[in-house]
Amino acid sequence: xxxxxxxxxxxxxxxxxxxxxxxxxxxxxxxxxxxxxxxxxxxxxxxxxxxxxxxxxxxxxxxxxxxxxxxxxxxxxxxxxxxxxxxxxxxxxxxxxxxxxxxxxxxxxxxxxxxxxxxxxxxxxxxxxxxxxxxxxxxxxxxxxxxxxxxxxxxxxxxxxxxxxxxxxxxxxxxxxxxxxxxxxxxxxxxxxxxxxxxxxxxxxxxxxxxxxxxxxxxxxxxxxxxxxxxxxxxxxxxxxxxxxxxxxxxxxxxxxxxxxxxxxxxxxxxxxxxxxxxxxxxxxxxxxxxxxxxxxxxxxxxxxxxxxxxxxxxxxxxxxxxxxxxxxxxxxxxxxxxxxxxxxxxxxxxxxxxxxxxxxxxxxxxxxxxxxxxxxxxxxxxxxxxxxxxxxxxxxxxxxxxxxxxxxxxxxxxxxxxxxxxxxxxxxxxxxxxxxxxxxxxxxxxxxxxxxxxxxxxxxxxxxxxxxxxxxxxxxxxxxxxxxxxxxxxxxxxxxxxxxxxxxxxxxxxxxxxxxxxxxxxxxxxxxxxxxxxxxxxxxxxxxxxxxxxxxxxxxxxxxxxxxxxxxxxxxxxxxxxxxxxxxxxxxxxxxxxxxxxxxxxxxxxxxxxxxxxxxxxxxxxxxxxxxxxxxxxxxxxxxxxxxxxxxxxxxxxxxxxxxxxxxxxxxxxxxxxxxxxxxxxxxxxxxxxxxxxxxxxxxxxxxxxxxxxxxxxxxxxxxxxxxxxxxxxxxxxxxxxxxxxxx
Amino acid sequence: xxxxxxxxxxxxxxxxxxxxxxxxxxxxxxxxxxxxxxxxxxxxxxxxxxxxxxxxxxxxxxxxxxxxxxxxxxxxxxxx
Numbered sequence: 001x002x003x004x005x006x007x008x009x010x011x012x013x014x015x016x017x018x019x020x021x022x023x024x025x026x027x028x029x030x031x032x033x034x035x036x037x038x039x040x041x042x043x044x045x046x047x048x049x050x051x052x053x054x055x056x057x058x059x060x061x062x063x064x065x066x067x068x069x070x071x072x073x074x075x076x077x078x079x080x081x082x083x084x085x086x087x088x089x090x091x092x093x094x095x096x097x098x099x100x101x102x103x104x105x106x107x108x109x110x111x112x113x114x115x116x117x118x119x120x121x122x123x124x125x126x127x128x129x130x131x132x133x134x135x136x137x138x139x140x141x142x143x144x145x146x147x148x149x150x151x152x153x154x155x156x157x158x159x160x161x162x163x164x165x166x167x168x169x170x171x172x173x174x175x176x177x178x179x180x181x182x183x184x185x186x187x188x189x190x191x192x193x194x195x196x197x198x199x200x201x202x203x204x205x206x207x208x209x210x211x212x213x214x215x216x217x218x219x220x221x222x223x224x225x226x227x228x229x230x231x232x233x234x235x236x237x238x239x240x241x242x243x244x245x246x247x248x249x250x251x252x253x254x255x256x257x258x259x260x261x262x263x264x265x266x267x268x269x270x271x272x273x274x275x276x277x278x279x280x281x282x283x284x285x286x287x288x289x290x291x292x293x294x295x296x297x298x299x300x301x302x303x304x305x306x307x308x309x310x311x312x313x314x315x316x317x318x319x320x321x322x323x324x325x326x327x328x329x330x331x332x333x334x335x336x337x338x339x340x341x342x343x344x345x346x347x348x349x350x351x352x353x354x355x356x357x358x359x360x361x362x363x364x365x366x367x368x369x370x371x372x373x374x375x376x377x378x379x380x381x382x383x384x385x386x387x388x389x390x391x392x393x394x395x396x397x398x399x400x401x402x403x404x405x406x407x408x409x410x411x412x413x414x415x416x417x418x419x420x421x422x423x424x425x426x427x428x429x430x431x432x433x434x435x436x437x438x439x440x441x442x443x444x445x446x447x448x449x450x451x452x453x454x455x456x457x458x459x460x461x462x463x464x465x466x467x468x469x470x471x472x473x474x475x476x477x478x479x480x481x482x483x484x485x486x487x488x489x490x491x492x493x494x495x496x497x498x499x500x501x502x503x504x505x506x507x508x509x510x511x512x513x514x515x516x517x518x519x520x521x522x523x524x525x526x527x528x529x530x531x532x533x534x535x536x537x538x539x540x541x542x543x544x545x546x547x548x549x550x551x552x553x554x555x556x557x558x559x560x561x562x563x564x565x566x567x568x569x570x571x572x573x574x575x576x577x578x579x580x581x582x583x584x585x586x587x588x589x590x591x592x593x594x595x596x597x598x599x600x601x602x603x604x605x606x607x608x609x610x611x612x613x614x615x616x617x618x619x620x621x622x623x624x625x626x627x628x629x630x631x632x633x634x635x636x637x638x639x640x641x642x643x644x645x646x647x648x649x650x651x652x653x654x655x656x657x658x659x660x661x662x663x664x665x666x667x668x669x670x671x672x673x674x675x676x677x678x679x680x681x682x683x684x685x686x687x688x689x690x691x692x693x694x695x696x697x698x699x700x701x702x703x704x705x706x707x708x709x710x711x712x713x714x715x716x717x718x719x720x721x722x723x724x725x726x727x728x729x730x731x732x733x734x735x736x737x738x739x740x741x742x743x744x745x
Numbered sequence: 746x747x748x749x750x751x752x753x754x755x756x757x758x759x760x761x762x763x764x765x766x767x768x769x770x771x772x773x774x775x776x777x778x779x780x781x782x783x784x785x786x787x788x789x790x791x792x793x794x795x796x797x798x799x800x801x802x803x804x805x806x807x808x809x810x811x812x813x814x815x816x817x818x819x820x821x822x823x824x825x
Contacts, residue, residue, distance in 0.1 A: 064774045102776050102802050235767065242773045268803075269786075278790035370805045374791035383794070407769070483769040483810060488786075488796060488803040 004045070004053035006086065007165055010075060010110060011094035012103050013061035014363075014489040016122040019152035020094050021058040022497055024161065039074050048166040049159070057086050063102075065109045066238060067208055069404045076208050079113055080201060090168035091117045092161065098123060098130055098490060100257060104249045105242070107143070108176040112200040116171040118146055118164045125151040131260030142252035144172045153495065177248050179203055182241045186229070194220070203241075207234055271491050275367045285368055289390075292355045293458070296393070296425075300347035307347070311340030330526055339519060340657075343511070345650065348425045350507045352394035356387075357502040361494035369486050379466050380473025382406050382484060385415040389465060392422030393458070395510055396708040400715055407485065410478040416715060417725060418469045420708055421701070423461035426650040430699050431457055433653055437675055437685075438692030453696075460700055517648050517706065521655070525618065525644065529659055532616040540612040548604060555683075557603035560676065561596070568595050613659065632698065632734070633691030633741040635680065642695075645704045652699070690744035694737040701733035747818050749797060749811040752785035758816035759783075760799075765813045772810070776800025783816060 009024075011017035021029070025044025042058040059078065060071035067073040078084055079091075091110050095103035100121065110117050127133070140147050146164050150157030164171070179199040180187040187199055194202060205217055229237070274280055315336045322328040359365045365387060373383025384406045391399035399419045406412035423431075431454060439450045447455075536543065553561070569592075613619050621643075622636030629639040641655040660673045677686040703709070709722040716722070752758055760779050777783070777799045786803065787796040796805045 063771055066770050066774065068769070068771060099801060101800065102774070105774055232767075235770070238770050239773060242770065243778055246776070246778055272787060272796075276787055276789065276796070281790060366805070370789055370794060370796060373805075373807070374789055374793045483771075484794065484805075484807045485769065485772060485775075485810070486794075486805045487775070488805055490803075 004055045005048070005165060005168060006089045007054050007056045007168075008078065008086070008088035008091050009056055009058045009094065010091055010106065011061060011120075012063050012096070012099070012106060014487065015061070015094045015096040015099075015103060016152045017061060017094040018058065018501075019495055019498055020092075020120060020122065020150065020158070020161070021056065022501055023152055023155065023158045024054075024056055039071050041074075046162065046165075048162050050166050052166055054162075054165050057088070062106065064106050065204060065208070068407070071404060073208070076204060079110070079115065080204060080208075088115060090165060090171065091115045092120055092165070093117055094120045094122055096123050097121050097127055097132055097134070101246075101249055101253060104143070104252070105245050107145075108245050108248060109200075111143075111145070112175040112177055112179060112198075113204075114173045114175060114198055116168055116173045118148065118161070118168070118171060119143060120148045120150050120157075120161055122150045122152055124149045124156065125154050133258045133260075135256040139252065139256040142256060144174055144176065146171055175200065177241075177245055179241075181244060183237055186237070190220075207238060268490055272367070272488075275364065276370055281367070281371050285371060288355075288359070288364075292352065292390075292393075293455075295351040295355065296348050296428075300351050303347040304344045307344050308340065311336060311343065315340075329530070330523065335519060335522060335526075339515065339522075340654070344429065345425050346507060346511060348428060349394050349510050350503050352391075352425070353503045353506040354499065356391055356394070357499045358494050361492065361499060363489040363491045366486050366488045370488065373484065379469040380411060380414045380476075381418075381466075381469050382408065382411040382415070384484075384486065385411065388415050388419050389422055389462070392419045392424060392465075393461075394506075395424050395426070396420045396422070396705065397510075397711050398506065400708065400711045403715070407483045409480040410473075410476060411480075413478070413716065413721070414469050414472045414476065416712055417472060417721060418465040420703055420705065420725060420729065421461050421465040421468065423458045423700070424649075424705075426648060426705065427457075427699050429650060430645075430652045431696055433671055433674070434687065434692045434696050436671060437687045438689050440689075457696060457700055464701065517651070521644050521647055521651050525640075525655055525659070528618040528621070529613055529616050532612070532619070534615050534620075536615040537612055540615065541608050544604070544608045544611045548607070553600070553603050554607060555678070557607060559678070561599045561603060564599055565592070565596060568592065618659070631741070632737045633688075633694050633745065635677075635686055637677075638686075638691075638695070642698065645699070646702075647704075647706050649699060649704045690741050693744055694741035697740050698733045698737035701729055701736055703729035703733075746815045749783055749785070749795070749814045749816060750808060752783070752816075752818065754785055754788060756818060757782050757784045758818045761815045761817055763813055764815060768810075768813055772804075772806070775802040775804055777802075777804075777814065782819070783814070 009017055009021055021042065021044065024046045026046075029042060029044030039060060044056050044058070046054045046056055048054050057078075059075045062072040062075050065076050065079070067076050078086055078088075081087060093103075093107045093110055095107065107117065107119055121134070134149070136147050136149060148157050148160040148164055150161065152158075180191065182203075187203075190202055191199060202220065206220060275284060315332045318332045318336065319328060322331070356365075359368070368386055369383035371383070372386045376383055376385055385403070387405075388399040388402045391402050396419050399422070400416050403412050403415045403419070406415060435450050435453050439453050442449055444452060532538070552558075614623075618640060619636070622640045625639045625643060626636040629636075629642065634642065637656065637659050640659060641652045644655045645652045656674065674687055675685060678684065679686045679688075679691075703726045709726060712722040712725060713719055746761065747758065748764075749758070760777065760781055760783060762779055781800040784798040785795060786798050789795065789805075792808070794805045794807045795811055796803070797811075
């Protein structure tokens with residue numbers, strides 16, 4: 001097979017570049033990261049007319065090659081490095097017909113690097129409505145390129161792009177703007193020092209701070225025949241360069257691009273008037289937020305419950321199909337219990353990303369930034385912090401990455417540091433199960449106490465984020481100029497395909513990312529819980545049997561037996577959800593005596609298992625940390641769950657599930673199992689109001705997520721900030737949880 | 746000299762120069778260059794940031810930045 005053509009897709013944000021990518025590649029794409037940084041790298045393949053294949057790389061959106069963010073520098077890094085394995089044979093620059101003038105700036109820069117460049121003019125369907133007319137042939141000559149007029153919304157013109165890519169060798173690689181004209185004397189010297197090299201490339205090496213350029217920069221600075229310039233002087237030259245580029249572009253568009261302004265305007269102005277109105281603007285934003293939360297808490301429970309039930313069934317099924325043994329136990333109790341704990345989040349995460357991507361696709365998100373900027377500033381945040389804070393309710397990882405658009409380092413750092421306080425979806429299952437256990441029935445003003453508690457926890461998360469931001473704003477002595485700037489794109493109907501891709505991709509990466517950790521922890525926990533080295537562990541059965549003979553069953557067991565006998569007497573059919581018992585009972589004869597015998601036997605088995613667990617490796621570890629968690633109202637099992645949650649919060653329920661299912665033969669739901677657990681006095685449920693609230697508060701504030709810490713480390717480029725987060729948030733969480741338990745107890 | 750801050754909603758002006766050369770290059774790249782027309786589209790509810798249309802680019806910037814852009818007011822919304 002012939003070598004495939006390497007294509008780089010480049011363009012400003014909001015030009016429909018991703019739509020072009022999706023339509024060129026269809027589902028044949030893969031998403032990864034650029035090595036060492038968390039910038040998404042999207043690649044895909046595409047069949048070209050004539051049988052050749054194209055490898056298409058979708059580069060992050062950028063306004064120009066003068067980069068201001070990590071995402072943008074990826075573009076420069078690639079285009080400067082001819083040896084990069086992804087260095088394109090041909091660049092495809094995607095532009096939006098409505099903003100052609102400004103989009104062409106980037107085009108001329110790519111051209112000047114002498115890469116063959118195709119120009120795609122997208123959103124052609126809007127031309128008549130906006131009163132735009134284009135002379136394509138003339139424009140092709142002026143810009144020295146080939147143009148494809150495309151409408152991704154209508155699906156027009158994609159074939160034309162493919163044809164142009166297939167014939168990329170005939171596309172000109174000559175520059176648009178003569179770099180030397182920026183400052184003849186300066187560039188004359190540069191040319192003399194490096195006669196063989198592309199001037200514009202050298203210029204980028206000098207002005208851009210990207211990894212690759214470091215070595216090259218040194219080389220230029222060392223050149224004797226050439227004097228370097230100060231930062232301010234360089235900046236002046238960059239201004240001059242921009243002016244020159246616009247001169248060129250204006251010249252090219254003069255006779256080829258016409259806008260009849262009487263046809264334009266309309267929708268944007270009237271929508272802006274409402275959406276950024278001083279009253280309606282905020283009301284609409286608030287309603288949209290409510291809608292998002294409604295979707296996350298309410299609508300997603302249906303699919304979540306369904307998934308939950310399927311996992312319980314699958315666990316049963318594995319146990320019934322596979323031969324009993326260590327491997328089956330591991331699979332059913334360790335692995336499945338763990339995976340189930342993460343898969344139930346899918347609906348919530350998907351809903352959240354659905355809303356966020358809808359808000360971004362329509363152009364509404366920029367209006368939110370516009371509305372909120374002034375409100376956020378007193379707390380040291382930017383209007384752009386709103387997006388990470390909302391995304392944070394799904395997951396802090398993409399949220400921390402979303403801070404990249406914030407221009408001021410101080411505002412960005414504060415946003416990164418406080419984002420983990422927002423209630424991410426990993427906290428949700430912890431909250432949900434604890435609320436179900438400890439918050440009483442009943443309601444207030446038409447809302448149940450349970451729903452109110454959940455809402456309060458969310459508000460608490462946001463409140464804490466804002467509060468700590470204002471403290472950080474006072475403490476952090478960072479001087480950074482805020483060059484806040486946000487583009488207000490045209491309102492657009494979202495493209496279903498783009499939204500769907502985003503939702504699927506983000507959900508997938510969340511599930512697999514978190515899934516790996518949870519899976520590993522579940523397996524380790526299961527192993528530690530079902531093995532032990534002490535004599536107590538090995539002789540558990542004898543010890544417990546002896547204890548029962550001498551002292552009778554434990555308080556927990558008696559309680560359990562009495563409860564079941566009572567319901568049996570009241571005519572509740574014995575353990576309807578527990579088929580094997582019902583079968584056994586039918587065989588023995590459905591009498592009170594048999595029921596009691598069965599219950600006693602079951603209690604004995606359970607006591608052995610729980611004795612074993614207590615003396616397993618994990619039990620020993622749990623006992624070791626018990627003094628630390630006891631004042632918070634937790635026993636050693638919760639202590640283990642809290643400890644493992646430092647890897648990822650969502651592990652909490654899975655850990656308890658693993659510990660409890662190791663500790664019992666019963667297939668009760670995890671919630672019932674937790675409700676039945678008694679504290680060490682044997683009188684009160686372990687999960688009561690005081691310990692439940694204490695736990696929820698601990699989870700609300702503690703920095704329990706390795707992945708977030710790793711992302712913060714990458715984004716801030718230092719261990720200082722993530723460690724500070726870990727230490728301060730967790731200490732604070734401990735103190736608050738301690739106070740809550742001691743007061744409520 | 747007048748700056749972008751002196752514009753009333755709907756009013757236009759032609760950019761003359763910048764008070765500070767450290768203006769973000771990004772702003773220039775979006776078309777905020779001497780000779781181009783700026784229109785004040787909207788002011789945020791709390792007076793800041795402001796939303797302008799320069800050279801067909803719709804962008805929002807803070808007042809502190811807007812103050813750096815000096816211009817000549819060319820069009821009065823009332824005369825339209």
